[in-house]
Amino acid sequence: MENKDKSNMGRDVIFRIKRFDGEKSYWSDFVVPAQKGMTVLEGLYYIKGTYDGSLSFRASCRMGICGSCAMKINDKPRLACETQILQLNSSKIKIEPLDNFRVLKDLITDFEGFFAKHEAVKPYLIRKDDNYAEPVELIQKPEELHAYYDFTLCIKCGACFSVCPAAATRDDYLGPAAMAAAYRFNIDTRDEGRDERMFMVCSDVGVWRCHFAAECSEVCPKNIEPAKAIQKLRFQAAVHMIKKALKRW
Amino acid sequence: MAEELHTRKVLEPLGWILQLLTGLLLAILITFHFFETHLIAHDALAFENVIARLTDPAHKVMYGLLLASVSFHAFNGLRAILLDTEFGARNTKAINILIVLVILGAFIYGLGLLFTF
Numbered sequence: 001m002e003n004k005d006k007s008n009m010g011r012d013v014i015f016r017i018k019r020f021d022g023e024k025s026y027w028s029d030f031v032v033p034a035q036k037g038m039t040v041l042e043g044l045y046y047i048k049g050t051y052d053g054s055l056s057f058r059a060s061c062r063m064g065i066c067g068s069c070a071m072k073i074n075d076k077p078r079l080a081c082e083t084q085i086l087q088l089n090s091s092k093i094k095i096e097p098l099d100n101f102r103v104l105k106d107l108i109t110d111f112e113g114f115f116a117k118h119e120a121v122k123p124y125l126i127r128k129d130d131n132y133a134e135p136v137e138l139i140q141k142p143e144e145l146h147a148y149y150d151f152t153l154c155i156k157c158g159a160c161f162s163v164c165p166a167a168a169t170r171d172d173y174l175g176p177a178a179m180a181a182a183y184r185f186n187i188d189t190r191d192e193g194r195d196e197r198m199f200m201v202c203s204d205v206g207v208w209r210c211h212f213a214a215e216c217s218e219v220c221p222k223n224i225e226p227a228k229a230i231q232k233l234r235f236q237a238a239v240h241m242i243k244k245a246l247k248r249w
Numbered sequence: 250m251a252e253e254l255h256t257r258k259v260l261e262p263l264g265w266i267l268q269l270l271t272g273l274l275l276a277i278l279i280t281f282h283f284f285e286t287h288l289i290a291h292d293a294l295a296f297e298n299v300i301a302r303l304t305d306p307a308h309k310v311m312y313g314l315l316l317a318s319v320s321f322h323a324f325n326g327l328r329a330i331l332l333d334t335e336f337g338a339r340n341t342k343a344i345n346i347l348i349v350l351v352i353l354g355a356f357i358y359g360l361g362l363l364f365t366f
Binding site: 166169170171172202204205208209211234237238241242244245 | 341
């Protein structure tokens with residue numbers, strides 16, 4: 001018992017949460033008896049059930065799949081359901097809503113614009129021969145799948161967008177998640193909609209606003225590397241636009 | 250949303266490619282410039298040696314290239330910073346025109362000084 005790692009033993013941790021009631025921001029402190037394996041999300045549920053039922057946060061799957069519970073934990077965007085309290089090695093945990101999003105209440109932010117940007121890059125397979133009555137199998141080699149597979153793992157949690165300096169200064173900037181999705185479909189060999197997608201990607205709010213700070217890749221809970229996708233997409237965009245310009249001449 | 254936000258311009262990809270190329274060129278030319286003025290000889294910055302370099306046609310071409318690279322790289326970088334703001338988003342065309350004029354102005358003014366020697 002004496003040799004047991006202290007970090008595995010339960011202890012009280014203070015949750016310092018940034019609140020917003022629709023008019024003003026303030027901080028609330030709560031004591032959470034953290035146990036080994038207890039996540040920040042479980043801590044938030046504990047607070048909601050024990051101290052303050054009005055504490056608002058978004059959560060769903062509790063296993064890092066849905067991306068709902070992304071929030072700033074000790075100054076870094078993380079999934080609350082995947083962050084264990086004791087592993088933070090801190091007696092006080094600071095929890096805030098994601099940056100670069102409008103806060104609706106407490107830790108809940110407005111994702112409407114984020115999803116609209118995602119939708120704008122047409123993140124789905126576009127085929128000229130779409131025939132739902134008689135669907136055909138689309139053959140793909142394993143190496144063709146591996147080229148884009150990592151980018152399919154995006155859970156749209158918004159962590160990348162919240163740390164993007166370009167998104168912080170331009171409200172209309174598409175952001176890392178949307179552009180990583182565009183790149184994922186652009187390099188899918190089954191896709192035929194690159195031109196349609198490039199329409200948006202090449203625009204003033206697309207790839208040209210990224211300056212490769214690469215913070216998006218740093219914080220991505222799925223290690224997707226949106227910054228890499230954007231750099232590759234930028235090259236695609238440059239070739240696409242120059243080709244278009246030359247054709248016009 | 251796509252129609253509303255779309256402003257396709259060939260200036261953006263060209264600007265990005267030229268920014269990369271001028272960046273590389275600057276690294277090479279500035280290294281050479283420092284090598285020549287600080288590492289080869291102790292009196293490289295003496296008045297007569299500076300004049301001798303600036304009257305040499307090969308040096309004129311090199312400094313002309315350096316001037317063009319610096320003018321483009323610096324002001325295109327400034328353009329990118331301005332366009333990253335909401336103000337830039339509202340005044341994109343004006344900023345692009347202004348920056349092109351400033352690049353040309355800086356280059357022509359510098360070239361004028363270079364060719365007085």
